[in-house]
Amino acid sequence: MEIRQSYVVKTDAKRRVLLRGKPYPYYRVREFSNGCLLLEPREMVAPQGITAGDLEDLENMAEAFPRGEDDAG
Structure with a gap:
């Protein structure tokens, strides 16, 4: 694979990163x-x-779920 971009990112307060030109x-x-x-x-x-x-x-x-019925069979 060819490297198209290489850059350093810093995580923000919520540990997120921003990708450029994704x-x-x-x-x-x-x-x-x-x-x-x-x-x-x-x-x-x-x-x-x-x-x-x-x-x-x-x-x-x-429909059967709220009534507690088991209609699987």
Whole structure:
């Protein structure tokens, strides 16, 4: 991989850092025991559609929940 930028950042009072010119709005952050941080860009995508049957089952379970019924079977 090629290094595109290298700069020093200082954490603010809430331990946040500011990334300059970031091309992605979301990143997965991994913090290692030695203090290193790894940021991987993430692109949010729409989830797969929910079938009508699954949606109906979900609605039935949500309605049964306040009544304390177990409608799983």
